[in-house]
Amino acid sequence: MTKIDLTPEESELVGKLFSVLETSGKKYNMEKIAEAFRYATEMHEGQFRNSGEPYIVHPIAVAEIAAALGLDTDSICAAFLHDTIEDCPDKTDFNKIKAKFGEDVANLVDGLTKMEDIAIEDKEEAQMENIRKMLLAMSKDIRVIFIKLCDRLHNMRTLDAKPEHKRRTTALETMHVYAPLAHRLGIQRIKQELENLAVRYLDPIGYAEVSENIERKYGQNRDFIEKVRSYISDRLDEYKIEYRLEGRVKTVYSIYRKMFNQNKSFDEIYDFYALRIIVDTELDCYTALGIIHELFKSMPGRFKDYISTPKPNMYQSLHTTVIGRDGIPFEVQIRTKDMHHVAEYGIAAHWKYKSGERSREEIDEKLAWISKLVDTENETVDPDEFMSVLKNDIFNDETFVFTPKGDVVALPQGSTIIDFAYSIHTQVGNRMIGAKINGMIAPIDRIPQNGEIVEILTSQASKGPSRDWLKIVKTSEARNKIRQWFKKEKRSDNIEVGRGDIERELAKISRRLTDDQKLSIVSAVAKRIGIQDAEDLYNTVGYGGLAMSKIIPKLKDEFEKQVKPLEEEAPITNTDQVKTAGFKKSNNNGGIIVDGQYGCAVKFAKCCNPLPGDPVIGFITKGYGISIHKRDCPNVMSGMKSPEFFNRWIHAEWDNDALVSKNKTTFEAMIQIFAFNSISLIADITIALADMKVSILQINTKKRTNDDIIINLTIACKDTEHFTSIVSRLKSIDNVTNIVRGFS
Numbered sequence: 001m002t003k004i005d006l007t008p009e010e011s012e013l014v015g016k017l018f019s020v021l022e023t024s025g026k027k028y029n030m031e032k033i034a035e036a037f038r039y040a041t042e043m044h045e046g047q048f049r050n051s052g053e054p055y056i057v058h059p060i061a062v063a064e065i066a067a068a069l070g071l072d073t074d075s076i077c078a079a080f081l082h083d084t085i086e087d088c089p090d091k092t093d094f095n096k097i098k099a100k101f102g103e104d105v106a107n108l109v110d111g112l113t114k115m116e117d118i119a120i121e122d123k124e125e126a127q128m129e130n131i132r133k134m135l136l137a138m139s140k141d142i143r144v145i146f147i148k149l150c151d152r153l154h155n156m157r158t159l160d161a162k163p164e165h166k167r168r169t170t171a172l173e174t175m176h177v178y179a180p181l182a183h184r185l186g187i188q189r190i191k192q193e194l195e196n197l198a199v200r201y202l203d204p205i206g207y208a209e210v211s212e213n214i215e216r217k218y219g220q221n222r223d224f225i226e227k228v229r230s231y232i233s234d235r236l237d238e239y240k241i242e243y244r245l246e247g248r249v250k251t252v253y254s255i256y257r258k259m260f261n262q263n264k265s266f267d268e269i270y271d272f273y274a275l276r277i278i279v280d281t282e283l284d285c286y287t288a289l290g291i292i293h294e295l296f297k298s299m300p301g302r303f304k305d306y307i308s309t310p311k312p313n314m315y316q317s318l319h320t321t322v323i324g325r326d327g328i329p330f331e332v333q334i335r336t337k338d339m340h341h342v343a344e345y346g347i348a349a350h351w352k353y354k355s356g357e358r359s360r361e362e363i364d365e366k367l368a369w370i371s372k373l374v375d376t377e378n379e380t381v382d383p384d385e386f387m388s389v390l391k392n393d394i395f396n397d398e399t400f401v402f403t404p405k406g407d408v409v410a411l412p413q414g415s416t417i418i419d420f421a422y423s424i425h426t427q428v429g430n431r432m433i434g435a436k437i438n439g440m441i442a443p444i445d446r447i448p449q450n451g452e453i454v455e456i457l458t459s460q461a462s463k464g465p466s467r468d469w470l471k472i473v474k475t476s477e478a479r480n481k482i483r484q485w486f487k488k489e490k491r492s493d494n495i496e497v498g499r500g501d502i503e504r505e506l507a508k509i510s511r512r513l514t515d516d517q518k519l520s521i522v523s524a525v526a527k528r529i530g531i532q533d534a535e536d537l538y539n540t541v542g543y544g545g546l547a548m549s550k551i552i553p554k555l556k557d558e559f560e561k562q563v564k565p566l567e568e569e570a571p572i573t574n575t576d577q578v579k580t581a582g583f584k585k586s587n588n589n590g591g592i593i594v595d596g597q598y599g600c601a602v603k604f605a606k607c608c609n610p611l612p613g614d615p616v617i618g619f620i621t622k623g624y625g626i627s628i629h630k631r632d633c634p635n636v637m638s639g640m641k642s643p644e645f646f647n648r649w650i651h652a653e654w655d656n657d658a659l660v661s662k663n664k665t666t667f668e669a670m671i672q673i674f675a676f677n678s679i680s681l682i683a684d685i686t687i688a689l690a691d692m693k694v695s696i697l698q699i700n701t702k703k704r705t706n707d708d709i710i711i712n713l714t715i716a717c718k719d720t721e722h723f724t725s726i727v728s729r730l731k732s733i734d735n736v737t738n739i740v741r742g743f744s
């Protein structure tokens, strides 16, 4: 046994933890826990937190929160060890932890370890991947998320020590992912603390405003609360009900959210006070409710019975809002001790007391939504969509609807009939041809309301779901199932749809891509996303598995990498007319004769923009026909010397007959104007050009000194003669000092 020196703070923390464990009434393997503590201390030796404290303070605190949550021995060990694999990679790993603490602990720690740095370009994407990895681990062992929540809670409690920019990201992530997860798991205690801490960092001013107001209002109404409490206690005593009465003000965050969501001032928030009555039996709950409604006037529409219809996170309670004799409304929650425990600790509570008694399946069933979230385990997931799914499926409150047989189905708020159908069974969704709500035919995009009876009409003859449904459904479950259907049934259609979408984007990037280049770009993009080949990528896009918005930047990137260097020599211009000039002319004798041949595919190099009249030379590009440079273009001078390119230069000359017959100003020319700056300079230049009927394709100004500017101008021009006349006209403008062709 290694001896460990602890600071007084550390031993206090450990002492606190062990006393929590000892008084919990649960059986813990103290030896193992002590060993995990020693091991973690050894691993983190010499490491410090941002606050300057020894690192071990953090794992101890996480273990303590885990103990208070009632987690088991292995969870507490994993809480101690949760950062060791990530932070001490040269000292320990999965196998060492497995050998020492068993497979369960090792798996937990592994699930809590962030992903290694796989090639994820986007920071946000990496964050999403980490969350996804965690959810996957959690779908295998729910304790992963319990410990993660403890970890996050301690990090939030100590967020002050982090640099400012990190605080915000962490607080946002807490608000968007961890608090909703805690809510979904029914761990109200952690959820509320996380939300309060997060909003304190996200909006410090708003937070301070609300909490000051709470203090003030609470001070003003202390009497009222006391009076209400005594009315209620007296009557409960009369009925000889055992009870515990808790008066409380709602959390800062819950009031903050009401104020800012509903745009109300603090004084307009009426359900500010809440009372909680905790009794022994379910029957007592309803008796107590009767007493409350007899003592105070109830507000219509505010009564909710979550005892007969528990929330999916297992929450059970009666809620009612009543108006006190002073006209001040307050909410009353009534529940049994057991229900209260579940309300505070959620599914963790079941783990705590019931893991022996409760069947594993029952808990699994309660957690089925997690596996639904990560259903797409082996598929590529669009991080944006994953986030919105997370928000949708975890954040939203449920709507409860009934099947015609009277079964209750909970759907995230805003779910449609289609979502309902798929939540019943995949085949019900796939074969749906219509629906009835409360016996009346309803459109399938209708959003059923609480308590409605929804009946799905199916037919064997149904042709399957429609692609439009993907835009209508709310739940990831329905979306995944519809996609699965398309993926399986309609592969060739999907490929066609996906190819169309991708090719349209490619055409926006460049109209000149050859089929080989397109394939090479798309294949490279597929590989980057982890999809086997181009066809699979078309398929994935086709069935809606990947949004185009995620692919477009990668297509552009691959284009830049693969094709751009070759295309560099080609003119990239602003008007379609000019853009296609080279090709159009090539159909019509090309304007250029290459090595004695008419009609070759040519384009004009952007580096020198040759004009008819300039001596030119051709360069055989890979897949882009012949690119035409000016003879004296610097690239030609240096390119001629390179042995690699030596064989690719080819004789080229202007086809003057073709040019004369067309008499079009479709060549690009670049002019650099040096001038003293004056207010009217740009106007003078543009007016002069308009006079000569010369179109400006692009204009940029650069300041050299205070008085000196350079104007880079790209214009449409006929030939060298035309160009010379334009230049001499521009030279006559006041303040213009010099003009050169091309940009330097």
Ligand code: MN
Pocket (backbone or CB within 6 Å): 058, 082, 083, 151
């Ligand atoms: Mn940690």
